[in-house]
Amino acid sequence: MTVYVNKVRGIDDAIVTMFMSKRSWTREKEMHIRDLVQQATVDYTGKIDPSVSPELNDHIAKLCKWGVNHITMLRFVDFSITVEGLHRGGQDDWDAHAKRFDNRIIRTSTRLSTFADEMSDFYKDKIIPTDTALGILGITTPDTIVHDGVSYVRTHNGYIREDMKDDKDVKRGLYMLSIPSNFIFKIDLTEYGHVFKERREGGTANPEVKQVAEAVADGIQNLVPWFTRDLLMSIKN
Structure with a gap:
């Protein structure tokens, strides 16, 4: 920072x-x-x-x-x-x-910007997001899951309903505070x-x-x- x-x-x-x-x-x-x-x-x-x-x-x-x-x-x-x-x-x-x-x-918008596996300097070496931890453990997760008959696709920090995978308002629901x-x-x-x-x-x-x-x-x-x-x-x- x-x-x-x-x-x-x-x-x-x-x-x-x-x-x-x-x-x-x-x-x-x-x-x-x-x-x-x-x-x-x-x-x-x-x-x-x-x-x-x-x-x-x-x-x-x-x-x-x-x-x-x-x-x-x-x-x-x-x-x-x-x-x-x-x-x-x-x-x-x-x-x-x-x-x-x-x-x-005026700050960076979580609606107009896309975040990936990023975190501020403060959190580096303090936390490991679930996706990163699974990768370290060699555990793979499916690209798609079906829940209650609805298909969800994998993205950073979780899954998004397939028909909304490019919706910025939905995507930011998975962003971490880090x-x-x-x-x-x-x-x-x-x-x-x-x-x-x-x-x-x-x-x-x-x-x-x-x-x-x-x-x-x-x-x-x-x-x-x-x-x-x-x-x-x-x-x-």
């Missing part, structure tokens, strides 16, 4: 929010902040280089200080994340937070604070889901060094 934190956006917008409430904002100040962020941005990912601008560093530090309580400020910071190979059961767990992603999540799933989602900094608290290492989530949560935290901090695990844990959300 691999987790990619693709990019961060909105740091300049989030900093600008600090100057709005007390009416210290000016358009000139806003454009200066945007210039600072642009100058310190390393590449298309939005990664910030802390060595470029002490002034920007101070702004981001203050954003983190105030944003943990004024959580709308941190909602202006958005991340794009791609996950490759999380098992489908873990994908279901991650989907439980779809509201936190503002429903911005199959690998890919997905892409977007989430803002405030909401990821909540997801991280629920799914991080040390909690009660599935081990592979914890790996996703921790890898995303690593990726976020790699892009913006101020956005640490301590910050995620401190956001009041």
Whole structure:
């Protein structure tokens, strides 16, 4: 399984929010902040280089200080994340937070895709599907069986009624939760604070889901060094 934190956006917008409430904002100040962020941005990912601008560093530090309580400020910071190979059961767990992603999540469809003898890295060497076990034991199963006068044909993980053997809605009924799933989602900094608290290492989530949560935290901090695990844990959300 691999987790990619693709990019961060909105740091300049989030900093600008600090100057709005007390009416210290000016358009000139806003454009200066945007210039600072642009100058310190390393590449298309939005990664910030802390060595470029002490002034920007101070702004981001203050954003983190105030944003943990004024959580709308941190909602202006958005991340794009791609996950490759999380098992489908873990994908279901991650989907439980779809509201936190503002429903911005698209995953591999079990209806539109075909899966064979596949499983995520977490389950390799931990489980042996029945078909694989029978092969190891040298036990063969018939290509067709008849049950209650109806013919069923062999496929991965079982048998499908012969007249429905190519029906994708039927085929996915035999897929195991260990199959690998890919997905892409977007989430803002405030909401990821909540997801991280629920799914991080040390909690009660599935081990592979914890790996996703921790890898995303690593990726976020790699892009913006101020956005640490301590910050995620401190956001009041």
